[in-house]
Amino acid sequence: MEGIFLVPIDGNGILICRNLWYTFVIFVNCNSVPSKSFDFGASQTPIKTNAPLISHVDQINLDFKEKEVEKYAKEHKLGYVNLRNFPINPDALVLVSKDDAVEGRFVPIHAAGKELRFAAVDPTNAKLKEIAASYTAKGFVVQLYLISEESLSFVLRLYDKQAEKVGVKVLELNEDALESYDKEIAKMSALVEHFQSMSDVDILNAILLGSVKTHASDIHFQPEKGRVLLRYRIDGVLHQIFILPPDIYENILTNLKFSASMKLNVGYKPQDGKLNFQVTGRQIDIRMSTLPTEFGEAVVMRLLDSKKSIATFDSLGLVGRNRAVLEAALQKSEGMLLVTGPTGSGKTTTLYTVLHMLNTPDVKIITLEDPIEYHLENISQSQIRETEGYTFALGLRAILRQDPNIIMVGEIRDQETADIAVQSALTGHVMLSTVHTNSAVETIPRLLNMGVKRYLVGPALNTIVAQRLVRKACTACRKEVPLTGKIAAEMTAAMTEAKKAQPELEIPSVNHIYEAVGCPACGNTGYAGQVALFEILNVTKAFEELILAEATPREMIAQAQKDGMVTLYQDGLLKVLAGLTTIAEVMSVTSA
Ligand SMILES: [Zn+2]
Structure with a gap:
């Protein structure tokens, strides 16, 4: 039986209609029944009218429909x-x-x-x-x-x-929770014993809180055969926190993927997502990425603390002439300032510090970032979405129409972005960006390889800052070692070189340096906090000529040193002499 029946009741009516699957019974006000717009032939959409629906009729209506579906299911053995x-x-x-x-x-x-x-x-x-x-x-x-x-x-x-x-x-952690987890985190490995009695959500909370408590920058889940390693990156170094059973990890992963709006049923290709959680009123944004691996989906979560205070040149470890050169570069009203270094070398932090210093009411600053790591007042920050076609190059073209004085582009990694960045640096804009290179001088061939015209490179560039992060020796446990023998000789040679570049350089006169030991205060790592090593290349007229003359990297380094550049290695040793870090740390980041 298919069709529409209108049964009048007291001037209103009950409209009964049927199709293959459903029977609709709808109470209607006759005045509002449209004259000819009903077509129920194959439609499975409930009828919409302006009529008031009455609950018991509604119920009859629903029951009819359910019966029809049930019947259909039976017929089709479902x-x-x-x-x-x-x-x-x-x-x-x-x-x-x-x-x-x-x-x-x-x-x-x-x-x-x-x-x-x-x-x-x-x-x-x-x-x-x-x-x-x-x-x-x-x-x-x-x-x-x-x-x-x-x-x-x-x-x-x-x-x-x-x-x-x-x-x-999952994602809101209060003061009480923080307190109770704090004790657990003091001995994170002990937490594993409680896993059986903890809910998956509690375990995840403990992991997130632990990361905040230990000032971790990243959380890594790495599936292996029969187990999943949980590691935190603290001060740039990965530390194993504990091992998760795969079944618990599966549940945590599902929770995380759900929170990051990832497809839960997709585990065979990489995904990117974002989530956040609150710790005592502070929002921590997390950028999460997954990667299919042999034993399951690996997850890396980058913690972006939006309230983290902007660093100062002092706290970054930028002192003496390096600082003076950078401050002078910031006075210029056009040209490019590039910060270079590998991933995790603190480039972004330096750029934010620079932006913060340049951020005055009389200039317009626009940034293109991926991701936006800090939120800065009075600056227009734009989030790049490569997957949706909003690229650095596209964003940069759009920015130029917004009449900015200062532009920050998260990264230059293709010719199009490089070309527009160079053009804008040459046409009255201050351009700040990062490039992936190992040293300041290597940035020149990198730009040329990206297709930037050789005659434009020198004029566009003001300053190149290469940097690395090293861990600071824990002041609670560091051990004094006498500065003698081979190390002393190497130190003297490097400092003599540095002094040639910067005659005014003040070299700490000490008879000992420090080695890392490890104590409860530093989680037995021997280190606490980080400081940056800098190599600052001031692009002078003489240096520009070398670029045009297709000089070798060696010639360019010599000129840069003549112009006052102290190398990363030399700056590192200076920081060893100042008691900030150890030779082992400096060697680990400068002997590429
Ligand atoms: Zn210590």
Whole structure:
């Protein structure tokens, strides 16, 4: 039986209509029934009218529909559920993103071990089939149930609630929690023994809090055979915190991927996402990336503390002539300041410090960043989205139309960005950026390799800052060692060279340096905090001529030193003499 029946009751009416799957019974006000716009032939969409709906009729309506779906399911040998009466396992929902659920017109309703139950409106839906197949491929057994449209929209609403719940549950840490976790973190490895009695969310909280407590910059999850290593990067060095059982890791991973809006059912290709959590009112943004590996998805989380205070030249370790050169460079109203170094060498921190110093009410500053690590007042910061086509090059063109005085571009890594950056540096803009090179001088061939015209490189460049981060020796446990023998001779030779470059250089006169030891205060690492080593190349007229003359790197280094450049190695040894760090640290970052 298919068709529409209008049964008049007291001037209003009950509209009964049927199609293949559903029977609709809708209470309508006759005056509002449109005369000819109904077409229920194949539609599965509930009828919408302006009429007030009455609850008991509504209920009859729903019951009819459920019966129809149940009948259809029986005919097609499928299970049937009415999700209004079915307890949904909230953990099941996180297995499929809401977008996928909407597109596939289904919801995951149950997950236990490798057993999954999906409830679908249309078992032939392509997205549903694709996602079910992806789970089957991972060894899951997927059972399919039929549900009504009403059941589907009922559960889809739960998604938003679930998102809130996960968001709050996982990612808001209060003072009390901080206190209790703090004790645990003092002996993180002891935490492993409590895993069985802790919920997955508690374990994740402990991991996040631990990272904040230890001032970690990154959290790494590395799956290996039968175990997952959890490591923190603290002061640039990875420390193993503990080993997670794979089943606990699976749950943590699911929680994290859900919070970072990643596709939960995708584990076979890399994904990027963002999440954040609050620690005593401070928001920590996390940039998360996954990578499929032999034993599961590896995760790296970069912690971006938006309230972290901007460093000063002093706190960075920028002193003496280096500081004077950089400060002079900041007085110029055009040209390029490039900061170079490998990943994790503190380039961004230096650029932010520079931006902070340049940030006065009379200049317009715009940045292009990926990601925005610090939020700066009075500066327009724009987030690059390469995956959506918003590239550095595209952003840079757009920025120039915004009439800025100072531009900061997160990184120059392709010809297009390099060309526009050089052009803007030559046309009255201060251009700040970073390049991946090992030394200041290597930046010249790098720009040339990217396709920048040789005759433009010199005129566009003001200053190149190469830098590295080294760990500071822990002042609570560092050990004095006499400055004698080979080390003393090497030190004297390097300082003589440095003094040639900068005659005014003050060399600490000491008879001992320090070695790292390790104590509870520094987590037995021997180090606490970091300081940067700098190599600052001032692009003088003489240096520009060398670029034009296609000089060798050796000739360029000689000229740079003549112009006052102290090398990274020399600056490192100066910091050893000043008692800040150790020879081992300096060697580890300068002997490339
Ligand atoms: Zn110590």
